[in-house]
Amino acid sequence: MQYRVDPRTGRRLSVLGLGCMRFPGSVPGRPDQRRAEAIIARAVERGVNYLDTAYLYPGNEAVVGAALEHLGLRDQVFLATKLPHASCKDEADLDRIFNEQLHRLRTDRIDYYLIHNITSPAQWTRLVGLGIEAWIARQKAAGRIGAIGFSYHGSTGDFSLVLDAYDWDFCQIQYNYANERYQAGTAGLVAAAGRGLAVFVMEPLLGGRLAGKLPASARRIFDQAADRMVGEGPGAVELTTPAAWGLSWVWDHPEVTMVLSGMTDPEMVDENARIATAALPGALSAAQHEAVARVLQVFERSNRVPCTGCNYCMPCPRGINIPGCFAAYNASFAHSWFTGVSQYFTASAVRTGSPKLASNCVRCGACLSNCPQHIEIPDRLLDVQRRLTPGPIGAALKLIARRKG
Ligand code: SF4
Numbered sequence: 001m002q003y004r005v006d007p008r009t010g011r012r013l014s015v016l017g018l019g020c021m022r023f024p025g026s027v028p029g030r031p032d033q034r035r036a037e038a039i040i041a042r043a044v045e046r047g048v049n050y051l052d053t054a055y056l057y058p059g060n061e062a063v064v065g066a067a068l069e070h071l072g073l074r075d076q077v078f079l080a081t082k083l084p085h086a087s088c089k090d091e092a093d094l095d096r097i098f099n100e101q102l103h104r105l106r107t108d109r110i111d112y113y114l115i116h117n118i119t120s121p122a123q124w125t126r127l128v129g130l131g132i133e134a135w136i137a138r139q140k141a142a143g144r145i146g147a148i149g150f151s152y153h154g155s156t157g158d159f160s161l162v163l164d165a166y167d168w169d170f171c172q173i174q175y176n177y178a179n180e181r182y183q184a185g186t187a188g189l190v191a192a193a194g195r196g197l198a199v200f201v202m203e204p205l206l207g208g209r210l211a212g213k214l215p216a217s218a219r220r221i222f223d224q225a226a227d228r229m230v231g232e233g234p235g236a237v238e239l240t241t242p243a244a245w246g247l248s249w250v251w252d253h254p255e256v257t258m259v260l261s262g263m264t265d266p267e268m269v270d271e272n273a274r275i276a277t278a279a280l281p282g283a284l285s286a287a288q289h290e291a292v293a294r295v296l297q298v299f300e301r302s303n304r305v306p307c308t309g310c311n312y313c314m315p316c317p318r319g320i321n322i323p324g325c326f327a328a329y330n331a332s333f334a335h336s337w338f339t340g341v342s343q344y345f346t347a348s349a350v351r352t353g354s355p356k357l358a359s360n361c362v363r364c365g366a367c368l369s370n371c372p373q374h375i376e377i378p379d380r381l382l383d384v385q386r387r388l389t390p391g392p393i394g395a396a397l398k399l400i401a402r403r404k405g
């Protein structure tokens with residue numbers, strides 16, 4: 001495993017962190033304890049020493065806490081979780097939520113604590129009004145918080161305002177080869193590192209859209225690249241998958257301290273750890289950067305809705321599988337129209353005879369403020385309908401939905 005130093009704390013962090021949000025489970029959003037433990041155990045075995053969860057990931061903190069206790073690994077990892085700031089109406093809420101998190105995680109300290117999903121400087125200003133600065137100072141003094149940071153999904157312009165609003169220890173940004181000028185972007189990465197913060201990266205593969213869901217023509221560019229080795233001498237490894245290319249591209253940046261990957265089985269941990277060992281800063285060649293640029297051109301033609309499948313917008317009161325609809329829509333451009341329709345039928349439960357179609361949307365707006373990608377969900381669901389259930393197909397499905405509904 002490759003380690004990089006957190007410039008604020010001096011801790012050696014594995015460049016590969018385990019993002020726990022996408023732990024597998026038979027029910028979406030409900031992680032399976034046994035499978036989560038297998039992933040955590042393999043990650044630590046491979047040298048990963050950073051785990052990231054959040055209060056808002058359903059059932060996730062409790063699974064992570066139970067796993068670490070059962071495996072006896074709490075002292076071998078740095079544990080990160082996040083404050084759901086919109087739920088905090090006064091200072092007592094900070095204590096109440098934080099204590100609940102410690103209880104769920106079966107620990108007496110959070111090594112890295114984040115204000116979750118900051119999208120504007122005003123959100124931090126509101127928390128300052130609740131007394132969060134003094135609260136953080138008290139938690140740090142008591143050893144209950146090790147380092148304080150924020151995860152960010154706002155605009156490029158607002159990022160520096162949030163950076164300058166407090167003496168942060170670290171920040172967590174969405175960053176990958178398709179998002180150089182999106183949200184914090186490269187400018188934000190450089191600015192944060194320049195201020196001496198540790199920078200953690202989330203969505204390095206856009207929820208798999210730069211990995212297994214990449215269009216076949218883009219995959220071919222990677223597969224046919226003349227130079228597919230990364231690293232030096234006997235430690236060099238071959239970039240055999242789009243995920244390996246995408247992760248290596250992020251690790252190529254010296255400003256990046258650690259990259260979170262939502263690994264969903266032990267084999268994925270093995271593969272990512274293999275690449276992490278060799279993908280040092282500046283390791284990609286000019287020819288490899290050129291291959292990534294060509295893949296990006298292809299990807300952008302299919303990237304019609306920038307949904308990462310994070311599920312923050314769920315559940316929809318009308319039962320619509322919002323990320324499933326957008327994944328199907330994008331697949332209809334990335335692969336074929338028939339692939340998209342087939343995925344849409346699965347996502348909207350058409351074959352059960354009780355479909356939850358995109359047309360079920362009543363524009364209630366409940367999903368909108370939760371989307372970190374700022375997608376106009378009801379409008380984009382109209383696009384899904386138009387493309388995937390045109391004309392008589394849509395009319396027939398609507399009839400079935402009405403009869404069953
Ligand atoms: S706006 Fe539409 S998709 Fe969003 S929560 Fe309401 S019904 Fe569901």
Ligand code: SF4
Nearest residue numbers: 307308310311313371
């Ligand atoms: S629509 Fe937005 S909130 Fe919902 S899964 Fe996609 S990115 Fe996440």
